[in-house]
Amino acid sequence: MPFGLTNAPAVFQDMMNEIFQDLLDVYVIIYLDNILVFSSNEKDHKAHVQEVLKRLQDNDLFCNIKKCHFHLAYDTSAPLLLQPDTTRQFYVECDASDYATGAILSQRNSEGKLAPVAYLSKSLSPAKKNYNIFDKELLAVIRAFKEWRHLLEGSELPVQVLTDHKNLEYFSTSQSLNKRQIRWANFLVDYNFQIIYRPGAQNKKADILSRRYNLVPLEGGVENQVLLKPELFIASITLDQEINDLIGKAIYKDDCLKEILHKLQNKEKVLDWELREGLLWFQGKIFVPKDDTIRNLILESRHNALAAGHPGQARTLELVSRSYYWPSLKKFVNSYISHCETCIRSKPTNQLPVGLLKPLQIPERPWEDIAYDMIVGLPVSEGFDAILTVID
Structure with a gap:
């Protein structure tokens, strides 16, 4: 069949499906002239490729060696990160430093050891750097729950929050909270979690994430610049x-x-x-x-x-x-x-402008409009030390 006809692709696909009918989705996937051969090991792969080439040869179909690719499609070593399983318990390891927060979302692997699911590291803004140590440690928890909300919200098993700041254990029962902590407490209401203290020596993984080298402020930067000579x-x-x-x-x-x-x-x-x-x-x-x-x-x-x-x-x-x-x-x-x-x-004035001067009304008769003033503090003369001035 010549190329360019409307039904040429469909006819060619039907022919390929008929040739490899018993191999489709077993170890062969075909789309038009693209043939994918997959195997679980190298020995089987050689046999599978030979079978495919034999069938092509039997039907007078030829492969262009320049367009053939042989490669290992997947890593055979164990992955570093676990795939999250929402039916199992999650662990959140948190820590904070003077300039960043770090967190690790973990679950237990087949050996019962904590294995990472995801990592989080985020720097602190200048305002957040002024937080006290309690608020910084709590901020690390808040950031972790916001980042992995799709996994942690609605969890049947309580999320175990592991921190090296012991005072966080009493956060949920504290009766004295500032406005920021009240806002965070309202956010955490939607989560089933438990805060557990873990000594700093056992919390090194999260500590490293809160002290990443690229988050450390450079010495002599703008914040340390002297503005006055x-x-x-x-x-x-x-x-x-x-x-x-x-x-x-x-x-x-x-x-x-x-x-x-x-x-x-x-x-x-x-x-x-x-x-x-x-x-x-x-x-x-x-x-x-x-x-x-x-x-x-x-x-x-x-x-x-x-x-x-x-x-x-x-x-x-x-x-x-x-x-x-x-x-x-x-x-x-x-x-x-x-x-x-x-x-x-x-100094700026807080008064309204005085406006333009206006002439006084002319009196119609004497003594209708008078002005008087006192001059005081004068030397005593004949028993008097002040003068009354009157102007008509």
Whole structure:
């Protein structure tokens, strides 16, 4: 039959089926001119191939050796992963590190040993890296149940969750849970599982998955990058030393401190006060004498410096009070910041614009509209120290 006719493929397929009728699906599969010969071992395969070639030869059909392929179709060694069997019990081995979680889904093989069904390893986002160790270990369990939900949900036998974090054993009975843990608990309600503690020495497989080399953050990466130049910090340290040198000289010029300094220099104990490193300390902080120049320098270093960024009154007070103290410190800080030109210019207003000025209504007769004010604080003159001004 010539090629190209509509019914040529069907006729050719019928002829091949008739030639190999007794071999079809035994060790031969045929589709048109494609013949597949399969065998369970090499000896049988040689015999099967010879039989196929003989029948082709008997019917004047020929094979193109260039189009023939001989290969081993399947691995003969035992597979590494087990095929999941939903009728048998599952085991989930979990662990977490500072930067990733790992889990292994396992079942017992014919020898009664745990054999892996699937593996899971996933890194932690920057936010999840801040979780405490309990939440990280619980997150490893949550991720495992989400990944293998199609196998674990509805399991008749309880899924054995193996973890090296002992506190997870009490998770299902805990009465105090945060919002995140409550959300996870609601997710786990659909599963039949039991959390079992296993020492870390026996949980090494899951531990390795949580510490994969390609999940370890690189040293010196973006997270460890210093955003401010080193010279800024050096300048800050130098400025503090200069300020402390000025304070060490100024304390001896303050008359209010003479008595305290005299006692301390004579090795007498004064409550809350001490003299060391050439500075006077009050309750563990450097006492700043009454010198507005020095106090302004301290405020400039904590408020105006590039690394400070003009913080508000509460933040500036907290920065200053870490190292220094003087009477009415809060009042001094608030006054300094309220007069800071940069803060005044940059501070946004929360008030509506005042709008355009409008002329006042013209009075129709005298004394209909008057304005008055008081000028006070004047030197006493003939027993009076104030002036009342009235404008009609």
